[in-house]
């Protein structure tokens with residue numbers, strides 16, 4: 001059973017963005033699965049690289065829409081994206097330095113991101129786009 005299932009509370013109503021969020025959920029479920037199979041520690045390096053790739057493409061996608069629709073809270077939102085990137089690079093640095101790094105930490109961070117950012121901040125721009133008649 002998946003740790004997180006896609007549902008309407010996650011929906012942004014822009015296919016490109018919803019597809020990217022679905023990829024993050026797949027990644028999250030893959031981490032959970034790996035941990036339950038006792039392979040979490042081995043996969044940390046790979047997980048971090050995938051998160052960096054994800055962040056690079058996904059945040060650019062959202063920020064492009066902000067510009068296109070003149071989203072007024074774009075700056076605060078971009079700040080949250082920057083925080084995500086800093087955090088993931090911190091995971092990478094710690095891992096490379098051989099510090100103890102558990103996939104459970106990454107999983108906790110992503111669960112919190114899902115709850116606060118995707119269901120919070122991302123939903124707020126979605127609302128704005130709807131009011132603008134975009135979605």
Ligand SMILES: [Fe+2]
Pocket residue numbers: 021058062118122
């Ligand atoms: Fe997002």
Ligand SMILES: [Fe+2]
Pocket residue numbers: 062077081117121122
């Ligand atoms: Fe976002």
